[in-house]
Each structure stands twice: as structure tokens, then as C-alpha cells.
Amino acid sequence: MTDLLFYVFAAITLISALLMVVSPNAVNGAVCMIVSFVTTAALFVLLEAYFLAVIQVLVYAGAVMVLFLFIIMLLDVDKDTSQLLKDKMTLGASIVGFSLLVILICAAFAGGQHLPETALLPVAENPTGEGIGIPFTTSAKSYGYSLFTKYMLPFQVTGFLLLSAMIGVIVVSKKHSTDS
Amino acid sequence: MTATQSLLVVLFAPLLSAVLIAFFCRTRHGLASAISVAAAAAIFIFSILAVSVSGIDTVHASSAWLQFGDFEINKGFFFDGVSKTMLVMVASVGFLIHVFSLGYMAKDPARGRYYAGLSIFMFSMLGIVLADNLIMIFVFWELVGFSSYMLIGHYMSKDIAAAAAKKAFIVNRIGDLGFVVGIAYAYWHFGTTDLEVMGQIVGANSDMIHAGIAALLMCGFIGKSAQFPLHVWLPDAMAGPTPVSALIHAATMVAAGGYFLIRIFYLFPPEVLSVIAWLGVFGAVYAGFCAYARTDIKQILAYSTLSQLGYIGAAFGLGYPGIALFHLITHAFFKALLFLGAGSVIHGCHHEQDIFKMGGLLKKMPITGITFFIGILALCGVYGLSGFYSKDAILIAAGLGDPSIAILLTFGALLTAGYMGRLFWVAFLGQPNSEAASHAKESPLTMVVPLIVLAVLSVAGGWLGYWPEQLGGIIKSDKHILHAMEGYDAMHTKIIILGTAAWVIGLAISFFFYGAGAKEDRLAKKAAPIYGFLRSRLWFDEIYGFYVEKVQQRFALFLSFIDVFVIKGILVRGSAGIVGLVGICSRSLHDGNLHTYVYWFLAGVILLWAAASGLL
Amino acid sequence: MTVGLNAFILLAGLLFAIGMLGVILRKNTLVIYMSLELMLNAVIIALVAFSRYNGTMDGNLFVFFIITVAAAEVALGLAIIVALFRLRQTVMVDQLTSLSR
Numbered sequence: 001m002t003d004l005l006f007y008v009f010a011a012i013t014l015i016s017a018l019l020m021v022v023s024p025n026a027v028n029g030a031v032c033m034i035v036s037f038v039t040t041a042a043l044f045v046l047l048e049a050y051f052l053a054v055i056q057v058l059v060y061a062g063a064v065m066v067l068f069l070f071i072i073m074l075l076d077v078d079k080d081t082s083q084l085l086k087d088k089m090t091l092g093a094s095i096v097g098f099s100l101l102v103i104l105i106c107a108a109f110a111g112g113q114h115l116p117e118t119a120l121l122p123v124a125e126n127p128t129g130e131g132i133g134i135p136f137t138t139s140a141k142s143y144g145y146s147l148f149t150k151y152m153l154p155f156q157v158t159g160f161l162l163l164s165a166m167i168g169v170i171v172v173s174k175k176h177s178t179d180s
Numbered sequence: 181m182t183a184t185q186s187l188l189v190v191l192f193a194p195l196l197s198a199v200l201i202a203f204f205c206r207t208r209h210g211l212a213s214a215i216s217v218a219a220a221a222a223i224f225i226f227s228i229l230a231v232s233v234s235g236i237d238t239v240h241a242s243s244a245w246l247q248f249g250d251f252e253i254n255k256g257f258f259f260d261g262v263s264k265t266m267l268v269m270v271a272s273v274g275f276l277i278h279v280f281s282l283g284y285m286a287k288d289p290a291r292g293r294y295y296a297g298l299s300i301f302m303f304s305m306l307g308i309v310l311a312d313n314l315i316m317i318f319v320f321w322e323l324v325g326f327s328s329y330m331l332i333g334h335y336m337s338k339d340i341a342a343a344a345a346k347k348a349f350i351v352n353r354i355g356d357l358g359f360v361v362g363i364a365y366a367y368w369h370f371g372t373t374d375l376e377v378m379g380q381i382v383g384a385n386s387d388m389i390h391a392g393i394a395a396l397l398m399c400g401f402i403g404k405s406a407q408f409p410l411h412v413w414l415p416d417a418m419a420g421p422t423p424v425s426a427l428i429h430a431a432t433m434v435a436a437g438g439y440f441l442i443r444i445f446y447l448f449p450p451e452v453l454s455v456i457a458w459l460g461v462f463g464a465v466y467a468g469f470c471a472y473a474r475t476d477i478k479q480i481l482a483y484s485t486l487s488q489l490g491y492i493g494a495a496f497g498l499g500y501p502g503i504a505l506f507h508l509i510t511h512a513f514f515k516a517l518l519f520l521g522a523g524s525v526i527h528g529c530h531h532e533q534d535i536f537k538m539g540g541l542l543k544k545m546p547i548t549g550i551t552f553f554i555g556i557l558a559l560c561g562v563y564g565l566s567g568f569y570s571k572d573a574i575l576i577a578a579g580l581g582d583p584s585i586a587i588l589l590t591f592g593a594l595l596t597a598g599y600m601g602r603l604f605w606v607a608f609l610g611q612p613n614s615e616a617a618s619h620a621k622e623s624p625l626t627m628v629v630p631l632i633v634l635a636v637l638s639v640a641g642g643w644l645g646y647w648p649e650q651l652g653g654i655i656k657s658d659k660h661i662l663h664a665m666e667g668y669d670a671m672h673t674k675i676i677i678l679g680t681a682a683w684v685i686g687l688a689i690s691f692f693f694y695g696a697g698a699k700e701d702r703l704a705k706k707a708a709p710i711y712g713f714l715r716s717r718l719w720f721d722e723i724y725g726f727y728v729e730k731v732q733q734r735f736a737l738f739l740s741f742i743d744v745f746v747i748k749g750i751l752v753r754g755s756a757g758i759v760g761l762v763g764i765c766s767r768s769l770h771d772g773n774l775h776t777y778v779y780w781f782l783a784g785v786i787l788l789w790a791a792a793s794g795l796l
Numbered sequence: 797m798t799v800g801l802n803a804f805i806l807l808a809g810l811l812f813a814i815g816m817l818g819v820i821l822r823k824n825t826l827v828i829y830m831s832l833e834l835m836l837n838a839v840i841i842a843l844v845a846f847s848r849y850n851g852t853m854d855g856n857l858f859v860f861f862i863i864t865v866a867a868a869e870v871a872l873g874l875a876i877i878v879a880l881f882r883l884r885q886t887v888m889v890d891q892l893t894s895l896s897r
Contacts, residue, residue: 006799010807017811017834021818026826033830040837047804047848049856056840059863064833064870071874072826075881093775093820096782101813105806107793134853146857158864165868172875175882772896774828774889778819 006046013039024079026072030065037061051140184241186230187257190267191306193222198299206292213282216295220271220278223302227271231264231650240376242312251367258312258375261653262505266309266439268651269509272637273431273516274302276630280520281423283626284527294334294421301327301428308436314363314373314397317440321359321400324436325352328428332420344416351413355403362396366447369393375443382446394452397444401456405437405489408463412720414486418478422523425478430485430519431512438492438508442654445501457497461588464490466718468595472602472703473715476533477522480603484559485515487596494589495574498581502658506642507570513641514558514567517634521552524627525607528620537614538607539697544620547628549608551635556604558638560597560683563676566642573659575675580665590678597686602694610697804845811838825877825887829870836866 016036020029037060044053134146147155197219205212242256259267278298285291304327307320326349333345367373369390370381382388401407406414417429428434441448441456448456467486474480488511495504526533528545542549558567571593578586612618622628640646644656662668694702704711769780790796815838818831840859847855881887 003799006803010803013807014810014814017814020834021814021822021827021831026824029827029830033834036834037837040841043804043807043841044844047844049844049848049859052844052856052859055860055863059867060837064867067870067874068826068830071878075826075878075887077824077826077887089775093779094817096779097813097817097820100782100786100816101810104809104813136848136851136853136856142853143857143860146853147860151857151861154861158861161865162868165872168872169875172872172879770896772893774825774892775820782816782820 002046006043009039009042009046012036013043026077027069030069030072033068034061034065037065048138050138051143181229181233183230183234183239183259184257186226186233187239187241187259187310189226190223190230190271191303191310193219193226194299194302194306198296198303201292201296201299206296209291212292212295213285216299217275217278217282219299220275220302223306224271224275227267230259231268231648234259234264234650236261236650236653238376240312242374245316253315254313254374255316256312257310259310261650262439262442263309265505265509265651265655266435267306269512270302270305270309270432273512273634274305274427276633277423277427277431277516277520280426280523280627280630281421283624284423284523285421288421290334290336294331297327297331297334298424298427301331301433305432305436309439312375314366314375314444317443318356318359318363318400321356321404321436321440324404324433325349325356328352328417328433331424331428332417334421334424335419338419340416341419344413344419348413348417351410352403355399355401355410358396358399359403362393362399365390365396366393378444379446389447389449391449391452394444394448395455397447398441398452398456401437401441401493402459403437404440405434405493406463406486407437407456407459407489407493408466409720411463411467411486412724415479415482418476418482422478422519422526425482426516426519426523429482430515434485434489435492435508435512438489438496438504441496442501442505442508445496450499453497453499455497457494457582457585460490460493460495460497461585461592462490463487464494464592465588465595466490468592468599469714470717471595471599473711473717475536475701477525477535477538477603477607478519478533480535480599481515481518481522484518484596484600487592488515488559491571491574491589491592494585495577498574498577498585500573500577500658500662502654502656503570503573503577503662506652506655506658507574510558510566510570510638510641513634514555514638517551517555517631517638518559520627520631520634521548521555524548524623524631525552525620527623527627529614529616530619532614532616535603535607536698536700538617539610539613539699540608541612541617541620542608544612544617545622547622548631551631552608553604554635555638556600559600560686561593561679562683563680564639566638566640568679569642569644572672572675572679573662575679576662576668576671579671579675580662580667586675590675590682593679594682594686597683598690601687601690605691605694605696606698610695613697613699801845801849805842808838808842808845811835811841823889825880825889825892828889829873829877833866833870836862 013036016032016039020032020036023029023032038057041053041056041061044050044056134142134150197215200215201212205215238261239257239259242254242258244252245255246253281291281294281298285294288294301324304320304323308317308324311317311320329345329349332348333341335341363373366378370378370388372378403410414429414434418425420428464487467483467490471480471483471487474483488507492504492507492511495501495507524545525538525541525548528541528548529538532538554565558565561568561571575586575589575593578589612620644652644659701711703714769776787796812835815831815833815835818834819828822828822831840862843855843859843862847853847859877887880892884892886892
């Protein structure tokens with residue numbers, strides 16, 4: 001049953017991403033993007049990363065993409081009237097992209113060590129993890145625990161990053177007064 | 181004062197004089213001549229001092245000059261018997277010629293430059309005499325060539341003088357090419373170019389003698405001492421002032437080649453020696469023939485010099501460097517005397533140089549005439565005079581070694597007597613043949629006294645018993661070797677008879693054929709084809725001229741074409757063009773289009789990934 | 797679930813390639829930016845899948861940071877695009893070529 005769910009959600013993700021890329025209307029593209037993110041969150045649920053699924057929907061699909069939509073509608077861009085696959089430049093570009101794709105897939109499946117088709121491991125309920133890596137759990141507690149012990153430094157730095165991004169946005173989007 | 185210090189004064193006094201004259205006295209002619217003659221006197225005094233202080237010991241003082249890792253060039257003095265003999269000769273003849281120049285060049289408008297040239301020449305020549313290694317000899321060799329160029333071209337306004345100076349320098353350079361290659365070969369082979377050290381190496385192990393080194397070093401001698409085939413510059417060098425011809429092209433510079441060979445005699449295997457001998461013999465006879473077709477007094481003497489240089493080469497080639505040195509020294513005395521006498525004659529006849537326009541000069545310029553005749557007798561090898569002893573030794577050595585050489589050299593002596601007699605009978609006897617000759621009078625004292633001194637030296641220079649013991653050691657030892665050879669006494673009498681017969685017959689025939697004070701060349705009148713053939717000098721100048729014009733110039737044009745198109749065009753401009761091309765390509769990356777930047781980014785990522793995965 | 801790691805990797809790869817196509821082919825700056833976000837999303841999927849299959853939390857934690865940084869970056873990038881639009885009145889990439897040469 002879950003296999004079927006995986007295939008369904010994966011298909012929707014890919015198709016909506018593709019639609020986003022080729023749609024001439026930017027708003028349509030943004031909405032397709034939101035669909036793609038939501039199905040990605042569904043995939044996270046399938047991978048038993050429940051907390052991340054919620055974060056994905058809240059932050060990524062809910063805030064980032066909405067911001068995108070605001071800006072698209074603010075700038076009021078026209079429809080992209082260029083014919084995508086007609087001129088030589090884009091033809092060449094698409095060939096390059098496709099070849100990259102093929103190479104990526106071949107690299108993923110070729111090579112010396114064949115990744116074994118592993119099934120999902122049974123989860124461990126122990127939130128506190130000692131030893132090499134914090135063991136995988138589904139509870140949000142382990143996220144908090146690792147964030148404040150092992151990944152304290154990146155946590156602080158990210159906070160700082162957010163602060164500077166905020167200041168940067170304010171500075172960049174200020175309208176300059178015309179008397180100076 | 182030690183010998184080394186005296187030698188330093190000897191070497192640097194003329195350099196100092198040249199520098200002073202060149203910078204301060206080019207127009208102050210009196211001061212320039214005084215400085216130059218003073219330097220020459222200092223050279224003479226200090227060389228006598230150096231010889232007497234050092235006794236019969238060899239003084240070898242050397243210090244490092246340049247050092248690059250293993251390769252080092254030294255500078256130093258190598259003052260052995262040969263060098264002492266040569267030094268005394270160069271100093272004395274040089275001083276006398278400086279004094280003579282005071283009189284001869286008294287009215288020359290550029291005599292400041294002349295005296296500077298003389299001083300720099302003395303410096304260079306003394307450098308060759310005293311140097312202790314091949315590289316230092318080469319440096320001074322080239323300096324001598326430069327001084328010769330400057331002095332031959334002294335009369336700057338005359339095209340012929342400038343051309344002659346160029347010719348002398350270039351022909352010398354051709355010989356020097358072999359010389360330089362020989363020095364490099366010698367350094368590579370022996371690990372040093374020091375004369376004494378090389379002598380010791382070869383003395384210990386005679387397998388170290390290479391014919392290649394000797395043959396290459398011989399090229400320098402051929403160029404500098406005007407041996408066949410590089411003899412063409414010497415007759416043209418007579419375009420310079422007469423004291424210059426006396427000093428450089430008779431007594432010292434052309435002898436430098438022979439002196440150099442004597443210094444490196446131990447390097448020569450028998451094959452190369454025989455080549456030198458035959459080149460010398462050819463030069464001796466060839467020059468003898470050419471002198472018959474010359475009417476300029478200096479040209480006749482130039483061919484006589486060529487001939488005697490051939491004798492020196494032959495003596496060396498027969499294996500007797502001491503006898504070569506002996507003839508070199510006696511030749512310096514009587515040839516300098518002859519040239520200075522010619523200078524006195526030219527000065528007296530107001531720069532008339534054609535012998536057929538002179539005549540009757542013995543009555544007008546008695547001292548010049550008598551000393552000139554003494555010089556001729558010495559040159560012809562009259563018994564008792566200096567030239568006799570050296571020439572006699574050469575003929576005996578040839579007779580005991582290779583009789584064909586002896587016959588040819590004796591024939592050469594006959595020719596010598598013939599053309600020198602022609603000169604004397606025509607120019608000095610009979611009646612004056614021109615305005616200038618009839619107004620000739622004896623030259624001033626500054627010119628006459630050197631003539632007298634040189635005449636005394638020409639007479640007494642061959643009496644080896646009176647030479648001080650420091651000088652001429654190698655000459656005496658070679659003579660002892662000759663004396664000790666079997667068949668010496670018979671050969672000695674034979675040569676004395678043949679030699680005397682040669683000069684007597686030569687002088688007599690030329691007197692009766694040409695006649696005293698003749699107005700024109702009788703050979704030209706009676707046998708014009710022979711005269712024309714003799715005048716052609718075997719067309720060497722024409723052959724060389726043809727070669728330079730047709731072959732060498734075309735090759736040079738071809739090389740110039742390669743230089744402009746290949747080296748400048750393709751290599752230099754091409755590499756600059758490639759850099760420019762790279763610049764243009766880099767600039768085309770900046771086209772402002774975001775997509776282009778993305779492609780390049782992608783290309784970089786693929787490259788990195790390929791490198792990381794081991795594909796590259 | 798018997799879907800293996802390879803499937804997730806394949807999905808992530810495809811998503812990444814689609815994003816790359818968007819960056820290369822489209823001329824609208826905003827669409828290009830959205831394609832960049834798509835590429836980041838693909839990486840997130842791969843990270844979560846690896847984390848699950850290795851049995852550790854590190855991959856999930858890193859996803860946190862990716863989402864955070866992506867959000868900050870989007871905010872700032874869009875501010876710049878708005879400023880650029882104010883200057884040039886266009887967001888089409890082929891008209892924003894003043895850096896050429």
C-alpha cells in the first residue's frame with residue numbers, strides 16, 4: 001500500500017515540477033511549485049520524518065512560495081512569449097540538461113558498489129542517542145536534542161544568518177529619497 | 181720592486197696614457213705626444229727592471245678574475261724566458277717607434293688620437309706577451325685587433341683607409357673564430373687554460389695532445405700573422421701611417437701570432453706542425469713573387485713581411501720554436517728599421533710613395549739611405565748580420581728535416597734579395613725622378629736616431645753570445661739541438677754557400693735588370709703578361725670578394741628573411757597573438773547573459789566531477 | 797514499504813535535472829529562481845532518504861538548516877529582484893545585459 005502511495009506522490013512531484021518549468025505564466029508556475037512541495041512533504045511522511053514534513057509545508061510551501069507569489073504579482077510580469085524550443089540556444093541547452101540527467105542516473109546506478117535495495121529499518125524509540133550518530137527516531141524530541149547538543153554551532157550561526165538576511169532585505173528594498 | 185710590480189707598471193702605464201689622452205688631450209697634441217712617449221719610456225725601463233730582478237727564474241703570478249661554479253677565468257703574468265725576450269723586443273722597438281712618431285706625425289692634425297691609439301696598442305700587445313692563460317690572451321688579442329683597426333683607419337677622410345681597417349679586422353675575426361672554439365675545446369679537454377698547467381699536463385701524459393685543439397688554435401695564428409689563406413689584409417693595412425705599419429704590421433702584432441704558437445708549442449702533434457710549415461713555405465714564396473709587381477714602397481715591404489712571416493711559420497712547423505722566436509726578433513729589428521726608413525723617405529719626399537718617382541735619395545738623405553741598406557742586408561741574410569743567423573738556422577733545420585722545404589726557402593731568399601735590391605737601386609741610386617724627390621732632405625733627429633739605433637740592433641742582434649743570460653734561453657737550446665744533429669756540419673757549409681749565393685745573385689741580377697734610378701718598371705715593359713700575372717696576386721682578393729658578395733650576402737639575406745618572418749613574425753608576434761587570443765576568448769565570457777554564466781558554471785561542475793571520479 | 801533507497805535517489809536526481817532545465821531554459825528571473833528552489837528541494841529529499849536508510853538523525857537535522865538558509869536566501873534574492881525591477885522595469889534575463897564586456 002505504501003509503495004503505491006510512494007509512486008503516486010513521486011509522480012505528482014515530478015509532473016508538477018515539470019509543469020512549473022515549462023509554463024509561460026509565472027503565477028501558474030508558482031502554484032505548481034506549491035503542489036510539488038506539498039507532495040514532497042507527503043514523501044517525508046512516508047520516510048517517517050513527520051516533523052520535517054510539517055516544517056516543509058509550513059515554511060517552504062507556506063512562506064517561501066507565498067512570498068514568491070507576492071513578488072510575481074507585484075512585478076506583474078507579462079507572459080513569457082518566447083518559443084521555448086525553437087531557437088538553437090535553447091535546443092542546445094535542453095540537450096545539455098538532458099545529458100546531465102542521463103549521466104546522473106547512470107552514475108547513481110552504475111559504479112562499483114551497488115547500493116543494496118534495503119528495506120526500511122525498524123525504528124528505535126530511544127530519543128537520546130549516544131555513540132557515533134544519533135539514532136533515527138520519529139519523535140520531535142530527538143530533533144531538539146541534537147539541535148542543542150551536536151549541532152549547536154550551526155544553529156547559532158543560522159540564527160545570525162537570519163538576522164543579517166533580515167537587515168539585508170530592509171536595506172536593499174529601501175526606496176532612496178530623491179533629495180540626496 | 182719585485183718583478184710582478186714592474187710588470188704591472190709595464191702593463192698599465194700605456195693604458196693610463198691612453199685613457200688620459202682620450203679623455204683630456206685629444207686636441208692638446210703636444211701633451212698627448214709627451215704622455216705617450218713617456219709611457220713608452222716607462223715601459224722600456226720597467227721591463228728591463230723586471231727582467232733583471234727576476235733573473236732566469238720564471239715568474240708566475242695569477243689571481244682569480246671570474247668564477248662561475250666550476251668554471252673560472254684567471255688573470256696573471258707568466259714571465260718565462262720566451263716572454264722576457266719578447267718583452268724586451270716589444271718595449272725597445274715600441275719606444276723607438278714612439279720617438280720616430282714625434283717627428284713623422286709632427287704636422288698631422290689628429291695626432292692626439294694617433295698617440296692614444298699607439299698607447300692602447302702597447303697595452304694590448306704587452307697583455308698578449310705577459311698573459312698566463314688562453315682566455316686572457318684572447319681578450320688582449322681582440323684588443324690588439326681593435327687598436328690595429330683604429331690605427332689603420334687613422335686617416336679617417338680617406339675611404340681606402342677605412343676599408344682597409346675594416347678588412348683587417350674582419351679577416352682577423354675569421355681566424356679568431358677558430359681560436360675561440362679552440363680555447364673552449366682546450367678548456368673542456370684540459371680543465372684549464374693556464375699555459376704552465378697545460379704544459380705540465382701534456383708533459384706528464386703526451387696522449388692528451390689533440391690535433392683538433394692545435395688546429396683550431398692555429399687558426400688564430402693564421403689570421404693574426406697573415407699566413408695563407410688569411411693574408412689578404414696585410415698589404416691593404418699599409419694605408420695607415422708608416423710608424424703604425426712599422427710597429428704593428430712588421431714588428432709586433434703580426435709577430436704576436438708566432439709568439440702565441442711558441443707559447444703553446446707543446447700542444448702540437450706532428451701533422452699540424454707540417455701543415456703550419458707548408459703554409460709558411462707557400463706564403464714565403466708567394467709573397468716573394470707578388471713583391472715584384474708592386475711600385476709602392478710600403479707595399480713591397482708589406483709583401484716582404486708576409487714572406488718573412490712565412491719563414492717564421494716554417495721554422496715553427498719544422499719543430500724549432502726557439503729558432504722561430506729568433507727570426508721573429510731579428511725580423512722585428514730589421515723590418516722596423518726598413519719601415520721607419522721608408523717613413524723617413526716618404527716624409528722627405530712629401531708623401532710620395534711610388535719608388536719609380538724617387539731616385540737619388542742616397543745623396544739627399546745619406547743616413548736614411550745607409551741604414552736602409554743595412555736593413556736590406558740584414559733581411560737578405562748577409563753573413564754576420566742578425567738576419568743571417570736566424571735565416572741560416574731555419575735553412576739548416578729545413579735541410580736536416582725536409583729538404584724540399586729548404587730548397588723552396590732558399591729560392592725565397594733569392595727572390596727576397598731580388599725585390600729588395602730592386603727597391604734600393606730604383607729609389608736610392610741614380611737621379612731624382614720627380615719634383616718631390618729632388619727637394620728631399622734628411623729627416624730631423626727624432627726620426628734619424630731611431631733609425632741608427634735599429635741599424636745597430638740589426639747588425640748586432642744576432643750575436644747570441646752577447647745576449648744577457650735571462651733572454652733567449654729557448655733559442656740557445658734549439659741551436660744546441662741543431663748542432664748536435666748528425667750531418668750538421670755538412671749541411672751548415674752547404675747552406676752558407678747557397679745562402680750567400682742567393683743574395684749575391686739576387687742583388688746583382690736586380691741591379692743589372694732594373695738599373696739604378698729607373699723611371700719605370702722594366703719587367704712591365706719587357707714582359708707585360710708576366711708582370712700582369714704577378715700583379716694579380718693569384719686573385720685572392722677577387723675570390724674572397726666574390727664569395728662575400730654572391731654567396732655570403734645571399735645567405736645573410738636569407739637569414740634576415742627567417743629572422744623577420746619566422747622569428748619576429750611567427751614566434752614573437754605569434755606568441756603575443758596567442759596571448760591576445762586568450763584575452764579575446766576570456767572577454768567573450770563576459771557577455772552579460774545569465775544563461776551563459778550558468779553554462780560555464782555547469783561546465784566547471786562537470787569538469788570537477790570528472791576529475792573527482794577519476795575520469796580525468 | 798519495499799521501495800528502496802535507489803528509488804528516492806532517482807526521484808531526487810530527476811527533480812534536480814528538471815530544476816537545472818528550468819535555470820537554463822527560462823528567461824524570467826523569477827522562474828529561474830523558483831527552479832533553483834526546486835533543485836534545493838531535490839537535495840532535501842535525497843538527504844532525508846539517506847538519513848532514514850542509514851538510521852541516523854544527521855541528515856534530517858541538516859535539512860533544517862537547508863530550509864532555513866533557503867528561506868533567508870529567497871527573501872534576500874527577491875528583494876534584489878524587486879530593486880532591479882525598479883531600476884530596469886524588466887525581469888527578463890536577456891534584457892539585463894549591462895555587465896557585458
